Amino acid sequence: MPEEKRSDVLQNYNGEDSEYRIYIFPLCALIFLILVVLAASYVNYNTYFFKINDNKLELWHGDFAPMGFQNCTDFDPVSTDSHDFSKIVDKIYKSKERAYGALYVVFIDEVQRELDNGCEVDLKKVDHNLALADKFYDLCYWINPGFSKKRFEVSWKKVERLKDLLSLAYKDSLDHMRRAKSLGLAKDTDIEQKKKEAEDWLKQYPISP
Numbered sequence: 001m002p003e004e005k006r007s008d009v010l011q012n013y014n015g016e017d018s019e020y021r022i023y024i025f026p027l028c029a030l031i032f033l034i035l036v037v038l039a040a041s042y043v044n045y046n047t048y049f050f051k052i053n054d055n056k057l058e059l060w061h062g063d064f065a066p067m068g069f070q071n072c073t074d075f076d077p078v079s080t081d082s083h084d085f086s087k088i089v090d091k092i093y094k095s096k097e098r099a100y101g102a103l104y105v106v107f108i109d110e111v112q113r114e115l116d117n118g119c120e121v122d123l124k125k126v127d128h129n130l131a132l133a134d135k136f137y138d139l140c141y142w143i144n145p146g147f148s149k150k151r152f153e154v155s156w157k158k159v160e161r162l163k164d165l166l167s168l169a170y171k172d173s174l175d176h177m178r179r180a181k182s183l184g185l186a187k188d189t190d191i192e193q194k195k196k197e198a199e200d201w202l203k204q205y206p207i208s209p
Contacts, residue, residue, distance in 0.1 A: 048072075048099040050089050055080050057089075059099060072096075078103075078132070082125075083110065101140035101147060107133035108150045115157045118208060119164050126158060160208070167207045170198040 047062040049069075056077035060069045078085075088106060093099040111129045115121055133151075141147045174195065181191045 046095055048093040048096055049091060050085065050099065050103070052080055052085065052089060053077075057083075057085050057103075059096075061096070083107075097140045097143050100136040101144055104133050104136040104140055104147060105150070107136075108147075108154060111154045112150075112157070115154065115161055118161070119168050121161050121165075123161075123165075126161075130154070130158075163205045164208050167202055167205050170201050171207065174198050174202075 058077050059072040059075040088102045107129045
């Protein structure tokens with residue numbers, strides 16, 4: 001190929017290459033910006049937090065956008081009247097399961113504190129908080145083995161408290177059995193049978209101090 005023609009071809013090639021190169025950098029910048037926006041939107045969408053409105057705890061999560069949040073409609077608001085949610089409100093959780101786990105811990109800790117009251121325990125309150133905790137247990141237990149450990153511990157502690165309450169009831173009944181027997185208000189055989197049952201139980205399960 002003659003030198004002049006070769007030079008013309010190279011000039012045309014370099015000219016076209018320069019023309020396309022003008023669009024490459026803006027296109028790469030646009031693609032990078034789109035990826036950044038998508039990544040930020042994904043992170044925001046998987047961001048959860050609790051907040052209190054009208055004395056009720058609500059769960060919110062991010063929109064699929066770099067900013068903005070909305071109320072989780074599949075979460076039933078919880079009344080704050082008898083619960084302390086101060087430890088979980090306005091904290092950021094990176095998944096719904098972690099948010100549920102934080103709420104589960106609140107309820108299960110309240111159960112533990114109530115069970116620590118010994119024979120003064122309020123079993124209605126225990127059962128109420130256990131029911132609330134169990135609503136979230138199946139949704140979060142797998143992310144933290146400690147959740148299952150706590151659930152087992154409160155279940156067993158409830159058994160111990162029930163034993164204490166039954167022991168207290170047997171102890172109270174023994175006093176009244178003696179009075180009833182002394183006054184001749186009950187059959188001796190029936191009283192003796194129940195008295196033995198109560199005494200045997202109290203030997204096996206004395207009331208916890």
